[in-house]
Amino acid sequence: MMLNRIKIIKKLLETGTVDRMTLSRVMSICRGNRAIVLQALANHAGMTSSQIRDFFEEHFGLQNIELNDFLLDPGVVKLVPFEVAWNHLIVPAFRISDKTFLAVSNPLNIEGLEEICEYIGSRCEILLSPEEQVKKAIEDSIRPEGKKSTRSNSLR
Secondary structure, three states: OOOOHHHHHHHHHHOOOOOHHHHHHHHHHHOOOHHHHHHHHHHHOOOOHHHHHHHHHHHHOOEEOOHHHOOOOHHHHOOOOHHHHHHHOEEEEEEEOOEEEEEEOOOOOHHHHHHHHHHHOOEEEEEEOOHHHHHHHHHHHOOOOOOOOOOOOOOO
C-alpha cells in the first residue's frame, strides 16, 4: 500500500494527533513545500520516529520488521543505487510476485518512496523498520566496494 499526503493528513486530524489550527499554521509555514509538511506536522505533534512507525502500523496496517533478523534479497536490494537508498533511508528488501517490499524508517518521506518505486518499476509495499537498521542494511547490502562507511556521518 502506497501512501499519499491527503490520507495521512486526514488520519492525523481524525485521530486528534493534530488539529485544524495546527495544520493551517504548518501549511502556511511550509508555504507549499509539500515535501516537508508531513514531517513538520509530526514534529509539531511531538511524535518520535518510533511513535510515527506505531501510528502507521495502527492506522494504515503497515508492518514493523526487524531488519537485523531478516535476510534481504540481494537481487532486489541492488535495484536502487546506494546514494538514492541512503538519501531516503529506504532499502528494497524482497519481492513477492509483482510487489517489491521496501524497508522504510520514515513513512512520511513520500517523495523518497515515489523515487525508489520509479527505480524499481513495480508496485511497492512499505515495511517499517528502525532507522539504524535501515542504515545498516543499506551499508551492508548496497554500499559499493571500496566506498568508506557513512555510519559515522550524521545524516538526517
